[in-house]
Amino acid sequence: MSTPPPKLLRALAGETLERPPIWFMRQAGRSLPEYRELRSRAKDFISFCLDPEMAAEATLQPMRRFPMDGAIVFADILLIPLALGQDVWFEAGEGPKLGELPPIEALRDQVEASTGRLSAVGETLARVRAELEPDRALIGFAGAPWTVATYMLERKGSEREAARAYAYAHPDELDALLDVLVDATARYLVMQAKAGAQALKLFESWAESLSEDVFERIVVRPHAAIVEKVRAAGVTVPIIGFPRGAGAQVETYAEGVPVEGIALDVQATAALGRRLQAQGRCIQGALDNLLLREGGPALDARVDQLLAQWGDGPWIFNLGHGVLPDTPIENIARVVSRVTGKPVR
Amino acid sequence: MSTPPPKLLRALAGETLERPPIWFMRQAGRSLPEYRELRSRAKDFISFCLDPEMAAEATLQPMRRFPMDGAIVFADILLIPLALGQDVWFEAGEGPKLGELPPIEALRDQVEASTGRLSAVGETLARVRAELEPDRALIGFAGAPWTVATYMLERKGSEREAARAYAYAHPDELDALLDVLVDATARYLVMQAKAGAQALKLFESWAESLSEDVFERIVVRPHAAIVEKVRAAGVTVPIIGFPRGAGAQVETYAEGVPVEGIALDVQATAALGRRLQAQGRCIQGALDNLLLREGGPALDARVDQLLAQWGDGPWIFNLGHGVLPDTPIENIARVVSRVTGKPVR
Numbered sequence: 001m002s003t004p005p006p007k008l009l010r011a012l013a014g015e016t017l018e019r020p021p022i023w024f025m026r027q028a029g030r031s032l033p034e035y036r037e038l039r040s041r042a043k044d045f046i047s048f049c050l051d052p053e054m055a056a057e058a059t060l061q062p063m064r065r066f067p068m069d070g071a072i073v074f075a076d077i078l079l080i081p082l083a084l085g086q087d088v089w090f091e092a093g094e095g096p097k098l099g100e101l102p103p104i105e106a107l108r109d110q111v112e113a114s115t116g117r118l119s120a121v122g123e124t125l126a127r128v129r130a131e132l133e134p135d136r137a138l139i140g141f142a143g144a145p146w147t148v149a150t151y152m153l154e155r156k157g158s159e160r161e162a163a164r165a166y167a168y169a170h171p172d173e174l175d176a177l178l179d180v181l182v183d184a185t186a187r188y189l190v191m192q193a194k195a196g197a198q199a200l201k202l203f204e205s206w207a208e209s210l211s212e213d214v215f216e217r218i219v220v221r222p223h224a225a226i227v228e229k230v231r232a233a234g235v236t237v238p239i240i241g242f243p244r245g246a247g248a249q250v251e252t253y254a255e256g257v258p259v260e261g262i263a264l265d266v267q268a269t270a271a272l273g274r275r276l277q278a279q280g281r282c283i284q285g286a287l288d289n290l291l292l293r294e295g296g297p298a299l300d301a302r303v304d305q306l307l308a309q310w311g312d313g314p315w316i317f318n319l320g321h322g323v324l325p326d327t328p329i330e331n332i333a334r335v336v337s338r339v340t341g342k343p344v345r
Numbered sequence: 346m347s348t349p350p351p352k353l354l355r356a357l358a359g360e361t362l363e364r365p366p367i368w369f370m371r372q373a374g375r376s377l378p379e380y381r382e383l384r385s386r387a388k389d390f391i392s393f394c395l396d397p398e399m400a401a402e403a404t405l406q407p408m409r410r411f412p413m414d415g416a417i418v419f420a421d422i423l424l425i426p427l428a429l430g431q432d433v434w435f436e437a438g439e440g441p442k443l444g445e446l447p448p449i450e451a452l453r454d455q456v457e458a459s460t461g462r463l464s465a466v467g468e469t470l471a472r473v474r475a476e477l478e479p480d481r482a483l484i485g486f487a488g489a490p491w492t493v494a495t496y497m498l499e500r501k502g503s504e505r506e507a508a509r510a511y512a513y514a515h516p517d518e519l520d521a522l523l524d525v526l527v528d529a530t531a532r533y534l535v536m537q538a539k540a541g542a543q544a545l546k547l548f549e550s551w552a553e554s555l556s557e558d559v560f561e562r563i564v565v566r567p568h569a570a571i572v573e574k575v576r577a578a579g580v581t582v583p584i585i586g587f588p589r590g591a592g593a594q595v596e597t598y599a600e601g602v603p604v605e606g607i608a609l610d611v612q613a614t615a616a617l618g619r620r621l622q623a624q625g626r627c628i629q630g631a632l633d634n635l636l637l638r639e640g641g642p643a644l645d646a647r648v649d650q651l652l653a654q655w656g657d658g659p660w661i662f663n664l665g666h667g668v669l670p671d672t673p674i675e676n677i678a679r680v681v682s683r684v685t686g687k688p689v690r
Binding site for chain 2: 161165168213214246249251270271286290302305
């Protein structure tokens with residue numbers, strides 16, 4: 001008799017479970033003291049992400065502490081530009097910095113080799129899979145092309161308006177860059193699935209403030225192309241798309257991108273989630289990370305409201321954004337316990 | 346025989362016109378050289394807003410240059426905190442600064458007197474109405490309570506995340522502040538309608554990133570209360586609500602707030618706008634101000650797309666956000682001409 005697949009994969013296959021599987025974006029990270037201790041031993045953040053022993057340990061830390069149904073590999077969305085030949089480094093308290101953007105031909109020439117340069121992420125996945133219990137799913141991920149392109153163009157993390165203006169002023173150059181990223185990202189995700197990832201997530205962190213025609217061109221089209229390439233490579237694991245900040249365009253996204261799961265941000269309405277579920281999509285989300293940090297009875301009430309509003313269809317309990325570094329661990333434990341019914345120490 | 350009402354009011358009454366009426370948020374402002382000249386003569390921005398002769402001139406400048414169907418009174422959303430006793434000033438290139446927030450009782454005590462302190466805005470409206478052609482509508486406005494509260498709490502323009510956290514940490518204090526703002530704002534809008542405003546607009550500039558339960562509490566409820574108070578005062582002019590950044594929550598807003606018009610931001614989808622029109626709502630929006638600044642054939646194509654997607658129901662052509670200061674005047678003229686069919690010099 002075979003064991004049933006992990007709850008998280010059952011939800012992604014469209015099954016409505018008695019209670020939703022749960023995991024949190026950035027469940028591995030600075031909110032955990034054991035993470036901060038581990039991180040202090042690495043010389044820099046990129047080295048940390050590319051050290052399979054350390055990255056596997058970071059991935060597993062929250063799994064030991066909480067009965068999460070999914071582990072997400074510890075890595076960074078900016079590993080792709082690094083692998084394509086653009087320098088990337090992190091300065092404490094300042095977010096990422098990137099070197100000069102190589103010419104598009106140079107980037108394109110590096111696509112094939114880029115996946116091999118990220119083999120450490122595959123090793124991390126293999127290590128985690130070997131340690132993780134079989135009823136808990138392992139998730140691989142990548143940044144989506146437009147989000148990664150904003151960093152590559154702006155060479156830092158905060159100038160999205162300039163990148164949005166670039167989308168109008170240089171549409172052909174942007175499309176060429178997105179095409180390179182589609183190709184590199186699809187290869188990277190295929191490698192992760194082959195290394196042990198049982199689900200894949202595509203993070204479009206900056207899907208906000210785009211007009212619908214631009215959203216279709218720079219978000220929907222590249223996501224659909226990645227899914228097609230991943231499927232063409234024979235990879236069948238479920239894919240979760242996360243168009244963060246897309247608002248009502250989440251439905252434009254759902255129409256155009258054949259992913260199994262759609263992650264919703266904090267703004268998601270009950271009605272929008274239900275419409276997606278009615279179409280057979282598994283949704284994921286959407287607790288406010290500010291409320292998780294705040295805690296108290298208001299947190300319990302919102303958790304119960306989410307459980308009630310989406311409980312009749314396939315869904316995965318998660319935040320609408322990542323865990324904030326100053327979130328009390330007891331608040332995370334409280335929510336996980338409330339959702340799973342399992343006591344958390 | 347009486348002349349028909351201005352196109353903008355016909356659209357707000359639910360009429361589908363041959364072409365949408367048009368006006369632009371921040372059509373009066375730094376994109377116009379005559380505005381910059383006028384502004385240079387005032388000692389500071391607040392004095393400028395509260396000088397009826399200057400503010401009326403600023404309101405009328407774009408009306409002389411372009412065949413806009415609506416003029417919006419030149420004023421600022423931070424006049425309300427000022428009238429309630431919190432100091433407000435603008436530093437060049439830095440946005441607004443606010444003085445210490447008075448205790449809630451002190452603010453509440455100033456509500457009745459606050460409207461009289463803003464009588465200059467009424468005088469501006471009367472002056473503009475006297476000069477404006479009868480087929481062009483005059484719009485009054487106010488900032489919505491949550492948006493104004495974010496400035497009052499943070500004492501500057503950029504820390505919305507802190508204000509969102511405050512909504513969780515101090516719900517009772519926030520609700521009390523919103524109640525004061527509901528009262529002051531309703532009185533201010535009633536005064537504007539009596540002074541000549543033929544439509545009123547409520548700007549919720551920071552409706553983004555809120556979870557639906559919080560959105561209902563701090564956006565929908567206060568907006569609905571303002572509309573009720575304005576109607577209870579016998580004012581029947583149409584009201585436009587603008588929950589900027591609300592994404593799919595625009596529909597939550599439309600259900601809860603009985604405004605005649607709903608202004609949509611850049612993200613609005615064709616489908617969402619059509620659903621609101623099908624419910625008899627007049628929509629307004631939603632051209633990207635970055636594309637207006639960029640210009641060229643892509644601008645024409647997007648204008649045509651908007652005209653096609655929403656042309657079968659009541660709507661008002663506008664931007665999804667304000668005109669950017671460095672927008673070429675010829676781009677504004679090009680769009681207005683394309684929409685109205687009138688040549689613009």
